Amino acid sequence: MADNKKNPTQVEDTGHVWDGIRELNNPCPRWWLNSLYLSGLLVIVYFILYPSLPLVNDSTKGLLGWTQINEFKEDMAKVEEIRAPFENKLAAMSMEEILADQEMLNYAIGSSKVLYGDNCAACHGTGGAPAEGAGYPNLTDDDWLYGGSVNDIAMSIANGRAGTMPAHANLLTTEEVDQLVQFVIDSSNGVPTEAGLALYNAKGCFACHGADAKGVKAMGSANLTDKIWRFSGAEDQIRYSILHGVNDASDPETRVAVMPQWSEKMAIMIEARTYAIEEGEDPNEIDWDDELEGDEAERLTETEIKKLAVYVHQFGGGQ
Ligand code: HEC
Numbered sequence: 502m503a504d505n506k507k508n509p510t511q512v513e514d515t516g517h518v519w520d521g522i523r524e525l526n527n528p529c530p531r532w533w534l535n536s537l538y539l540s541g542l543l544v545i546v547y548f549i550l551y552p553s554l555p556l557v558n559d560s561t562k563g564l565l566g567w568t569q570i571n572e573f574k575e576d577m578a579k580v581e582e583i584r585a586p587f588e589n590k591l592a593a594m595s596m597e598e599i600l601a602d603q604e605m606l607n608y609a610i611g612s613s614k615v616l617y618g619d620n621c622a623a624c625h626g627t628g629g630a631p632a633e634g635a636g637y638p639n640l641t642d643d644d645w646l647y648g649g650s651v652n653d654i655a656m657s658i659a660n661g662r663a664g665t666m667p668a669h670a671n672l673l674t675t676e677e678v679d680q681l682v683q684f685v686i687d688s689s690n691g692v693p694t695e696a697g698l699a700l701y702n703a704k705g706c707f708a709c710h711g712a713d714a715k716g717v718k719a720m721g722s723a724n725l726t727d728k729i730w731r732f733s734g735a736e737d738q739i740r741y742s743i744l745h746g747v748n749d750a751s752d753p754e755t756r757v758a759v760m761p762q763w764s765e766k767m768a769i770m771i772e773a774r775t776y777a778i779e780e781g782e783d784p785n786e787i788d789w790d791d792e793l794e795g796d797e798a799e800r801l802t803e804t805e806i807k808k809l810a811v812y813v814h815q816f817g818g819g820q
């Protein structure tokens with residue numbers, strides 16, 4: 502160090518002089534040089550211990566035998582090890598039991614986020630709220646087409662859904678369409694007229710939307726008496742729904758509303774369990790060999806659907 506503090510007149514110069522300024526030839530600081538040598542040494546040590554030199558198809562292995570992919574696999578194995586007891590427990594629990602068990606509920610919700618993001622968010626939006634006018638139902642409100650119990654939600658996911666409403670363009674006169682559009686608007690405002698209701702009944706709308714126009718869960722027919730719209734509450738859009746219907750193959754302009762099926766197997770299982778409970782039988786006694794053929798389509802596993810149903814149920818609108 503002291504060497505560097507010499508009086509400039511005592512220091513060698515490089516012989517370069519510009520405008521009377523002499524370029525001195527001071528040595529580099531010792532600490533700096535030492536760091537440089539040390540880092541060179543470290544390079545050699547790493548070179549020997551870790552994969553380093555690229556070869557044609559591979560690289561030198563290094564003395565430690567370390568690879569990035571192995572490290573990843575080991576980490577994943579640790580994650581699996583931590584998850585395994587939860588996954589096994591979850592597989593054995595019913596959805597109602599999961600909802601009642603805070604620890605398992607937290608686990609189910611936590612591990613559903615990726616599952617939901619990968620499979621559902623494209624249509625239903627992150628967090629269950631799709632983009633306005635996207636044509637997909639909002640999963641966070643209190644309005645359920647097919648029911649908001651965790652069982653109903655699991656059935657929606659497992660079996661898929663496709664509500665159908667016939668196109669009425671050829672069934673109604675223009676005046677009748679106008680009156681029914683007005684009836685739907687009045688109903689959503691809570692002030693339906695007698696005449697409107699009479700036409701609604703006469704034209705058979707009640708058969709699907711119910712005598713009170715509140716919708717029928719078994720059919721997924723929308724509730725016409727609230728301000729939550731499956732498609733849109735704008736007058737022209739209500740007219741469009743009535744004229745062209747939903748999923749009506751005979752009308753090329755029909756609204757398309759298809760929720761894909763995620764597990765035929767799970768759908769059969771939910772149905773069989775629900776039926777057994779209705780009949781007063783023990784659902785644990787069901788002979789699955791009898792119920793299932795073994796070749797049912799399954800895009801998500803039973804546990805995955807359980808998790809997702811619980812997750813969606815927690816969005817805020819679960820019943
Ligand atoms: C391709 C788009 C699409 C994807 C992907 C999709 N859905 Fe749907 N989902 C729909 C449509 C459309 C409906 C409404 C069907 C109808 O109107 O009859 C629906 C309906 C539902 C319902 C019933 C809502 C109610 O009000 O009763 C639930 C629950 C649901 N989806 C959950 C999910 C979950 C969970 C996933 C991911 C595993 C998912 N959906 C993936 C399009 C989709």
Ligand code: HEC
Pocket residue numbers: 646663664665666667669681685701704705706707708709710720721722723724729730731732733734739742743747758
């Ligand atoms: C065969 C059953 C059926 C009949 C008959 C029917 N609908 Fe529908 N309607 C549905 C279903 C199911 C939906 C919801 C479709 C979906 O979300 O997949 C629907 C949706 C609607 C919507 C859209 C609501 C919204 O929130 O955007 C309106 C409006 C409507 N129906 C009015 C009527 C009127 C008026 C009649 C009588 C002329 C009628 N429907 C007859 C089954 C029916």
